[in-house]
Amino acid sequence: MSLPQIIAQLLNNLLIIIPAYYFYQTILCFAPVKEQRVIKLLVYFMTYGVMITVIYPQDPFNVLGVLLLFTLTMLLGFKGTYQRRLGAVFLLLPLVISSNFVFEELGLRIFLETGQTLTIDTALHLFFNFLRIPLWYTVYRRYQKRITNAKKVMNPAMWNMINLVSLGPLVGIVFVVIFAPSDGAWVIFPAMLAIALTSIGIQYLTGYLSEAIKKDLENKNYKLQEDYYQELEKNQQEVRKLKHDLNNHLSVVGSYLEGDQVAEAKDYFTGLSKVYASQTRAFSKNSLVNNVLNSKYQLAQQNEIDCFFNIDLSDWVGIDDVSLCTIFANTLDNAIEAAAKIPEVDRRKLSVKARYYKGYFSYEIVNSTEEQLVTKAGKILTSKPDKKNHGFGLANVREIVDNYDGTMKIKQSDDEFLLLIVIADV
Structure with a gap:
């Protein structure tokens, strides 16, 4: 292998590692990876494997293999509820499959139409691998806030609903790949785009739902604040009342002591202490x-x-x-x-x-x-x-x-x- 080929290969690997990193960071928005270093390393290699898997028309082995690999990665390598881990599979995998399929098919189509030279093939791989970087960076930025907020406020039942809706694009894209025409697969590009946009739309729906829940929690927050200030005002009134009656209380205690009624004085102090004890701490x-x-x-x-x-x-x-x-x-x-x-x-x-x-x-x-x-x-x-x-x-x-x-x-x-x-x- 010549020096230019070695450089091209290294550059090509680098252009895959960067989007794989953003893909990995996007997954972390759904669930944290397990703490063991071996598992962390294994998870990243499996994530990298998902990103570099080439998807061809009528290719059930690779498309189902990616589905199985990503599902096992989420279930075995990450923590959190099963609903959120499966949510990462259902929401992200249609984007992975569609991008892997389209970039490979476009590169192959241009390659066949411009002449079979190694230089063109290498250039096409570098170009389309480079396009993965802004794609997955954008996906990561879009998912970072919405999904991170959603996982804090959405319960498993809500995630089940999102997963059920997301199952449609996932199943759809798997069948589109398996039954795509081997000759002229570009005709399914619109279907790929529609499925990818549907998956992105579900992500927006998830963010919208989490924001609605967050606002409801904020309303409850305001209600708790109102209750707090009402309780505080009540306690302040009790304090003012005690201060107003302090001379009377001292007079009563003094009269007990003057009459050598120590037990009664203690009982009276006990009653006062209970009133003071009810104040806000x-x-x-x-x-x-x-x-x-x-x-x-x-x-x-x-x-x-x-x-x-x-x-x-x-x-x-x-x-x-x-x-x-x-x-x-x-x-x-x-x-x-x-x-x-x-x-x-x-x-x-x-x-x-x-x-x-x-x-x-x-x-x-x-x-x-x-x-x-x-x-x-x-x-x-x-x-x-x-x-x-x-x-x-x-x-x-x-x-x-x-x-x-x-x-x-x-x-x-x-x-x-x-x-x-x-x-x-x-």
Whole structure:
């Protein structure tokens, strides 16, 4: 092989590696790759293999091989829900197959019509491989924001709907390739373009749907803010009332002490302390989270539960406020309900720890309990009689954790329930 041929081959490989990189980055918008280095390396080689596979007319082996290779890569090499991993296959593979097919067929058509020389063949490969770079860079930029946002807010049921719609273009392009005429395959280019545009349109639909969900979450966010300020105003009124009545309170306590009624004075102070204890505490700088924690803390106090709250969320947490509040509210409701059912007050315990440190949000809640978990098909069932309208709390929490590619573990002993959540910064 001559030096120009070696240079051309190296340049050709480079022109494939760059779009393969953007293709890989686009996949990461759907799901993160597994942490093991061997798997990461294997995933990139398989991604590269998908990009360099040439698709010919009436070529079931290559088109089905690419489908199988990409599906296995997503299922075995990436984390996250199956719905999102399959979504990457259904949305991206029509673009891969159509671009691989069209660029190869165009190059071959020009090659046959201009003369069979090695120089022309090499030039055509370099040119069409170069075109892959702006193509996949554009795809990556378009998918980066929409799909990244979608995976945070869309639940598995919504992804199932997107996947079902995306299945049409994928099946369509596979059949178009298999039954394309071997002579004059250019006639199916319009069908290829239509399928590719349909796949891109579904991506826009996914982005639109995620934006609609995000706006709905923002509306809930505003409602939580309104509730917070109403609660804050209520507490401020209580504080003003206490200050106004302070002289009266001191007079009452003084009269008890003057009459040597120490027990009555203590009881009166105990009553005052409960009123002060109901005021808003600064658990978190996030007003929404602080409101939820205060509300649940007061509920626990009303049920005579011994509480320990250790919240360190001073830094930014890469979880939207509504999702974060959903995690706190649902888990605390379950914990308080379980602890409150224990007859002996001194056994009612609740511990909550939340921290954001070095890019990781960790949350641990431990409560005393006398109930045993009831599970079915790996899901925890509610113990309430009205199972139709209850039992969604932990399911909602797990859904949020899955959307953020986190981990959630549950452990229960005879008298204690523990839930641990870890979510990496996104």
